[in-house]
Amino acid sequence: MSGGEGHALLVDRGNLKKRRRVNRLIEVSSTLAALLAVVVLLIVVGSVALKGIGALSLHFLTTPTALFDEAGGGISNAIVGSAVMVGLAALMAIPTGLLIAVYTTEFAPARIAHAVRFVLDILNGVPTIITGIFIYGLIVEPQHHQSAFAASVALAIIMLPIVARTAQEVLGLVPGTLKEAAHALGIARWRATVRITVPTAAGGLITGSLLAVARVAGETAPLILLSAIFAQGVGVDPSQALASIPIFIFQASESPSPEAHTQAWAAALVLIAFVLVLNVLARAIFARSRRRMGV
């Protein structure tokens, strides 16, 4: 095809067979590429499900981790710790992210809105281990000990750009006619934002928040620096380091013992189920709210 860059296709050069063969080859390999991606997903999720389901039991979910990989331990402390850290992170990041989106879509001049968007994109590109180093220097080092609170601040920083960027997109989808109608009625700006714009976009805002929660629920890198050395048993005090599901999986995966590996698979199954369910839920809510907004 090197000679006929696109402009001589109408001329029959007797190479139709070759062109068809090349076309077929590309079609088949593109289909195989898509198939490969789906197969890899199935293999990974399948491995986790098959190897994890055996060790998964009510006992496993409701018993704290045993000392030294002993059989019989569970992940109740890790579940509680993860819930505390992710919950605190969500409490910090979701309101802040929504406010940032409100600022850029409702108040800020175009240039500042653009700059804030740029900062959020850069923040989103910061490796999460670096966020961990930042919070280590900011909170852990001055306090001389790790804490779940430090970890949740790091998770909140990771969530922030996800929440804010999706919220910006969604608020941008709210029909301008609605806002104009509100202004025409003389409704104050804050009231129009709180009562009209945000509720109209609620579905999409919830979607972005759920995706952000799903993302940080499995986040491991900052937790290694911020909440990896913790006491035995179930704890809920954020001023102390707490166990978490990602750290449990990480530590068990590094262990040579097969029992620990089985436990890691079971914990991975719990985490992956949580993350995938949140993802599916988020997509369903978004699809529904898009239909309702008529976009």
Add this chain to the structure above:
Amino acid sequence: MEAGALSTPVLRARRNLKDRIGDPLLLGLSGLAAAVAVVTIGGIVYETIHLAGPAISKFGIGFVATNDWNPVTNRFGAAPFLYGTVVTSAIALLLAAPLSIAISIYLTELAPRRLRRPVATLVDMLAAIPSVILGLWGILVLGPFMHGTVEPAMKSVLGFLPIFAGEPSAFGYLTAALILTIMITPIITSVTREVFETVPGDLKQGSYALGATRWEMVRQVVLPYSRAGIVGGAILGLGRAIGEAIAVAQVIGGATGIDVSLFHTGGTLAAQIAAQFQNSAGLQKASLAYLGVILLAFAVIVNIIARLIVQRGSLRDRNVTLTEAEAL
């Protein structure tokens, strides 16, 4: 604010206290939130450099080229980890970029309409798998498979090349690169698929009308039209690969030297920090933070380039369609 100019004194008098406080309050709160994001990015840069201070003043810029990581002699350098980061990310990008383009071609041009959304969703789900789980899978499933099957096969065919010459092993650059490929393929795909979808249908129809096969249409219309998006998406994926700490730390083996064989163990900037930061002190901790400074610089630069390319591309495309529209 504009409303103030319009409203008569009568209307203003009827605005209640809540409304007079509400507007500036929401503006203040939301502006403050935006300021938090800006301050955070500044804080990240400052704090990382601050923690790296002792190592920066001891080793200077030569740190980057020093091929040594020795806590006993207190000599540290970034070269092995820079090498590992570049090698694993480059392999991941070389594999993931063509894969992502092929998947996007399938999703936008080939797949039956009913299949498009479900398959696209499944590919997106791949990005949702937590990296620690991919790492676990890498240790217990992919690693042994690489050790027992893939690497011996590669060695018997390509073993004359030094990069494929070493002893096969479960952990190493190649296993890490494959895990990264799995992580970034859905990221690149989501960008390329989106730009492929914006290619105007009439351009495609025109190409078909001239007798192009589907691939010729893709090569002559879709790919040139989407070039900026493809490059931008690929660089975004690269940024993600450079910064991944956990999955790589789990499968790369944690060696602190440079090894030419891709089968052998090594380290990356991010993985080295994840592996050692918690149990280090003094100059070693500062050196790890120094690795973090290099990693942060890498990640920020790569991200800025990607955003600029995507932005310029979409602006340029808009201009092109405008001039085309005017010509008609």
